[in-house]
Amino acid sequence: MSNHVITTTNLGMRYGRHTVLNGLNLEVPRGSVYALVGSNGAGKTTTLQILMNLLRGHTGAATVLGVDSRHLTVKEYARIGYVSEGQEMPDSMTVAEFLAFWRPFYPKWDPAREQELLQLLRLPLDRKLKHLSRGMRMKAALISSLSYRPELIVLDEPFSGLDPLIRDEFIEGLLAHADESTILISSHDLAEIESFSSHVGLLEDGHMAFSEETTTLTNRFREIEVRTEIAQLPSNLPKTWVRAETTAALVRFVETQWHPERTASEINEVFPTATAFQANAMPLRAIFVALAKAARKAA
Amino acid sequence: MRHILHIVSKDLRQAWPYGAAALALLVVNTANFAHVLATRGTEQAAALAIQLPLDWLLAITWALYYGVVLLGDTIPGTRQHWISRPLRWQSLLAAKLLLLPLFALPVAAAHLVQLSLRGFPLADHASPVIANALWLVFAGLLPVAALASLCRNLQQLALWILALAAGILAVQQWDPALPTTLQGVVNDVTVAAVILACAAILLWQYATRRTAPARIATIALAFVIATLPHWPAALWRTLIHTKDNPLTLALSPPIEWDGDVLRVPLHASHLATKSKLRRNDWLVHISTREVATTDVRTVDEYEFGQAGDLGLSTPSGFLTDHAAEPVNVDITGEFTVLSEPRHASVPTQGERFLLGIGRCQGWVDKLQIIECQSVLGAANRLEIVPVWQIGVEPNAKTSSLASSSEQAPLGLLPHLHPIALLSGDVFVNWSAKYPEIHLRTRTPIAHIQRSLQLRGVKLVDLLPQPKPRESQENESSPLGDVLKPPVPTPTSPIADYFSPHSAPAKAPQ
Numbered sequence: 012m013s014n015h016v017i018t019t020t021n022l023g024m025r026y027g028r029h030t031v032l033n034g035l036n037l038e039v040p041r042g043s044v045y046a047l048v049g050s051n052g053a054g055k056t057t058t059l060q061i062l063m064n065l066l067r068g069h070t071g072a073a074t075v076l077g078v079d080s081r082h083l084t085v086k087e088y089a090r091i092g093y094v095s096e097g098q099e100m101p102d103s104m105t106v107a108e109f110l111a112f113w114r115p116f117y118p119k120w121d122p123a124r125e126q127e128l129l130q131l132l133r134l135p136l137d138r139k140l141k142h143l144s145r146g147m148r149m150k151a152a153l154i155s156s157l158s159y160r161p162e163l164i165v166l167d168e169p170f171s172g173l174d175p176l177i178r179d180e181f182i183e184g185l186l187a188h189a190d191e192s193t194i195l196i197s198s199h200d201l202a203e204i205e206s207f208s209s210h211v212g213l214l215e216d217g218h219m220a221f222s223e224e225t226t227t228l229t230n231r232f233r234e235i236e237v238r239t240e241i242a243q244l245p246s247n248l249p250k251t252w253v254r255a256e257t258t259a260a261l262v263r264f265v266e267t268q269w270h271p272e273r274t275a276s277e278i279n280e281v282f283p284t285a286t287a288f289q290a291n292a293m294p295l296r297a298i299f300v301a302l303a304k305a306a307r308k309a310a
Numbered sequence: 311m312r313h314i315l316h317i318v319s320k321d322l323r324q325a326w327p328y329g330a331a332a333l334a335l336l337v338v339n340t341a342n343f344a345h346v347l348a349t350r351g352t353e354q355a356a357a358l359a360i361q362l363p364l365d366w367l368l369a370i371t372w373a374l375y376y377g378v379v380l381l382g383d384t385i386p387g388t389r390q391h392w393i394s395r396p397l398r399w400q401s402l403l404a405a406k407l408l409l410l411p412l413f414a415l416p417v418a419a420a421h422l423v424q425l426s427l428r429g430f431p432l433a434d435h436a437s438p439v440i441a442n443a444l445w446l447v448f449a450g451l452l453p454v455a456a457l458a459s460l461c462r463n464l465q466q467l468a469l470w471i472l473a474l475a476a477g478i479l480a481v482q483q484w485d486p487a488l489p490t491t492l493q494g495v496v497n498d499v500t501v502a503a504v505i506l507a508c509a510a511i512l513l514w515q516y517a518t519r520r521t522a523p524a525r526i527a528t529i530a531l532a533f534v535i536a537t538l539p540h541w542p543a544a545l546w547r548t549l550i551h552t553k554d555n556p557l558t559l560a561l562s563p564p565i566e567w568d569g570d571v572l573r574v575p576l577h578a579s580h581l582a583t584k585s586k587l588r589r590n591d592w593l594v595h596i597s598t599r600e601v602a603t604t605d606v607r608t609v610d611e612y613e614f615g616q617a618g619d620l621g622l623s624t625p626s627g628f629l630t631d632h633a634a635e636p637v638n639v640d641i642t643g644e645f646t647v648l649s650e651p652r653h654a655s656v657p658t659q660g661e662r663f664l665l666g667i668g669r670c671q672g673w674v675d676k677l678q679i680i681e682c683q684s685v686l687g688a689a690n691r692l693e694i695v696p697v698w699q700i701g702v703e704p705n706a707k708t709s710s711l712a713s714s715s716e717q718a719p720l721g722l723l724p725h726l727h728p729i730a731l732l733s734g735d736v737f738v739n740w741s742a743k744y745p746e747i748h749l750r751t752r753t754p755i756a757h758i759q760r761s762l763q764l765r766g767v768k769l770v771d772l773l774p775q776p777k778p779r780e781s782q783e784n785e786s787s788p789l790g791d792v793l794k795p796p797v798p799t800p801t802s803p804i805a806d807y808f809s810p811h812s813a814p815a816k817a818p819q
Contacts, residue, residue: 065388085396093394100391101382103324112320116313116396152391165394 013077016041016163016193017062023070023217024057031057032068033217039195039210046204046225047197048295049214050303055197056095058214059167062195063093076163089117092156092192094149096168102141106134106151110158117159125158132184146177153184166196170203178203205229205295213299215306225295232298233269237262237278239285249277253305265293265301313397317405318412321379328375333416335368340420344427372413372447373454377467380406380458386521387462393519403516406455410447418443449505456508459515460525474532481536496546500538507531 017039024032031054039045049055060066062075064083073080076087083091101109114120129136132150140148149169156164164185170178185194186207198204204211205225212222221228235252244257248264255264262282266274269290278288293301322329342364345357383392383402392402418440422432425439454467457474461467511531515524 060388063394065393085398088394089396091394095389097389098391099384099387099389101324103382104320108320108323112316113395115316155391 014041015039017045017073017075017195019058019062019071019073021071022058022061022068022073024054024061024066024068031217032061034071035214035218037212037219037222039193041193043209044194044196044207045210045212046201046208047195047212047214048199048201048204048299049197050199053214054217055214056167059093059095059165059195059197063091063165085116089119089159090162092153092159092161092164094152094156094164094166094169096149096171098148098152100140100148100152103139105137105139106143107136109140109151110136110155113155114158120159122158124160125154128154128157128184131187132180144177146173146181149173150177150181150184153181157184161192164192164194166194166198168198169196170198170200182207201296201299202294211295213302215303220302220306228298229292229295231267231269232293232301233266233274233290234293234297234301235264235266235274235278235288235290237264237282237285237288239282241282241284245281248281254301254308265298265305266290267302313401314405314408317383317402318408321382321405321409322412324382325375325378328371328378332368332371332375335364335371336416336420339364339368340423343424347427369450373451373471374464376409376413376451376454377458377464379409380455381461381463381467384462385459385515385519399516403512410451411444413451414440414443414447417447449501452505452508452512456511456515456528459512460521460528477532478536481533481540484540496539496541500535503531503535503538507535 015038017037019035019037022032022035022037023030031052035054035058037047037058047055047058057066061068062073062080064080067081075083076090078084078087101112104112110125114122132154134147134150134154138147140151143151153169166185169181169185173181182203196204196208208225210223211225211228213220238260239262240260241257241262244255244262248255251268252264252266255262257263268274271290274290275288278285339361342357342361346354346361349357383406384390418436421439421443422436426432454471457470458467461470507528511524511528514527515521
């Protein structure tokens with residue numbers, strides 16, 4: 012059994028002349044909660060839709076649960092739960108009818124788990140889907156995608172437009188019943204993702220800027236503040252420093268390969284007049300913003 | 311199969327308001343039809359006036375109902391709740407198509423009710439009426455299904471239907487000027503092409519969901535199909551491998567009848583020396599003394615029989631039929647037969663040409679009987695192809711009648727109406743040239759007179775009805791009053807049309 016539930020190799024996709032994915036390589040480890048992050052238009056939704064065989068990539072290959080994504084069959088779909096932002100639901104159905112409709116299609120549908128999720132997410136069974144709020148509809152979709160204990164859960168921007176309370180309930184429902192699953196979640200809501208994702212990949216300009224465990228990522232990024240008197244930044248800054256800027260008696264930058272001793276040594280080398288420096292841990296959101304701005308500046 | 315039925319059940323439950331509306335309109339339509347039959351004068355005219363709008367409304371409602379059902383699981387797009395589920399596209403498509411026979415049941419029931427109101431025994435006609443309803447529903451709703459598979463919602467579907475209808479109407483403004491003999495074939499081909507195109511679009515869309523190329527292909531196919539009648543006649547003849555070697559046949563009175571044999575003088579022109587007519591299981595050889603060019607002249611005697619060499623050349627100048635089985639011959643006027651006939655001879659129309667795709671024959675007798683139906687509605691024109699039943703034994707005749715009902719080519723055209731069943735029970739010889747109607751039927755003649763509303767027209771019963779049966783049928787009829795012989799009404803909107811245009815034909819003995 013492969014250690015990766017999802018693999019893409021040099022995946023390419025374009026809409027007309029606009030290239031959306033440009034040689035994307037992605038590996039989602041089994042049992043992970045993988046957050047695929049990126050700015051709007053980075054290609055997150057396109058990637059997930061190719062993985063679900065809703066779109067065909069123009070180049071490269073993608074495998075899901077060991078099967079080429081272009082050849083996914085009902086057998087694989089019965090092991091996948093897919094919930095996307097703005098999913099079109101059968102509006103005239105009630106929640107109960109919606110769940111009852113899908114039940115026979117999943118041999119592993121667990122009514123007990125369905126009931127647990129219904130109670131946890133407090134969804135009214137007799138309410139028609141068209142009368143539910145956006146968040147409640149997402150909950151209904153989530154319940155219909157978790158009740159059969161899928162091996163892989165794919166969530167495309169699930170938190171978009173949800174209020175904080177609903178979002179918390181959604182995440183609670185997801186985590187409480189996804190212990191056996193691999194989760195691939197695309198989002199630009201980094202604050203939420205940081206709290207529960209085990210891996211994170213940054214999609215930028217159609218390719219993966221980085222992909223690693225969340226703890227490793229947060230451990231290697233630091234926002235550094237150096238007290239020193241310089242008129243302007245020197246040109247020989249290490250390549251691992253991004254977003255360097257200077258104000259009166261203070262230099263700020265982001266160290267992308269934080270190592271206490273090595274970074275201190277480099278600071279002393281670049282700023283011989285430095286009197287002190289401080290390294291601050293960065294939340295995922297700050298890391299993402301710093302990288303995005305750096306990339307934009309470089310571009 | 312379990313999943314298919316599960317989807318069907320879901321669809322029926324979700325779209326029940328539309329289904330209820332469609333059924334209610336079907337009931338209203340049938341009730342109005344009964345009202346037309348049961349009334350006279352202005353009341354009947356009023357009922358007739360709303361019949362056509364009702365028919366259209368009914369068709370639109372059924373299309374809307376089916377559209378809603380189909381769009382419950384839309385094909386275009388990537389955010390539908392069902393597309394990343396363990397749901398096979400084959401199951402989804404099968405579930406949607408399985409609704410069509412379900413829809414046909416109430417339609418068939420309505421037609422059977424209409425038929426019973428006309429005094430026809432239901433037991434004899436149930437199967438052709440059901441077949442007719444199935445065809446009606448499939449041919450009517452398959453295009454809706456194909457277009458719905460290209461649309462994301464009802465508004466898009468309505469736009470597509472309107473746009474295609476406008477485009478087709480625009481093309482139809484251009485007069486095709488096809489010979490009459492080819493029109494039947496072209497109509498058959500058009501119907502077959504529409505069905506095939508719809509089936510192809512449906513399969514493509516459900517299997518691949520690649521909507522953009524499907525939409526382009528749909529527009530292209532619609533254009534090609536709409537222009538079919540405008541293709542040159544020579545091209546059509548090449549396509550259907552026929553030679554332009556016309557034969558013109560015409561009847562002229564008197565018709566002779568000796569109880570067993572019906573003899574009809576037959577004139578022909580442009581007749582090939584040797585011609586074969588094939589229809590149903592019958593093969594008819596026509597041979598003539600010479601090939602005429604323009605003259606109308608008496609030709610040899612023809613004998614119709616079962617498959618085999620039945621040609622007979624005795625220059626008596628009569629059409630003779632000794633067969634116990636029903637024989638359908640179009641003799642209402644002049645018509646053209648090709649030397650390799652596929653469409654001019656009544657039963658051969660399109661038979662070989664459409665072989666393998668459902669034998670979509672367009673039978674002239676049906677078409678003309680349909681025109682009879684249009685007379686009931688609009689009183690414009692009546693051309694009914696006579697169908698002679700020749701037999702010796704009364705039982706054999708009954709058997710022939712029943713057989714004719716079964717073989718009657720009902721249900722093969724979408725716009726058929728139960729009145730077409732007249733060909734099974736009522737045999738009519740009527741046209742502008744022969745304004746006399748000859749009937750032989752198990753149905754009391756008054757019923758037929760009533761149902762056809764033939765007032766001021768002489769009816770000749772070829773085969774006297776057994777009185778006990780007639781009285782029994784009258785008693786058992788749910789519309790006893792309605793079925794009383796009508797009083798001739800000179801002001802009837804169709805009375806003028808039924809007045810003789812020429813001397814009446816001599817009734818068979």
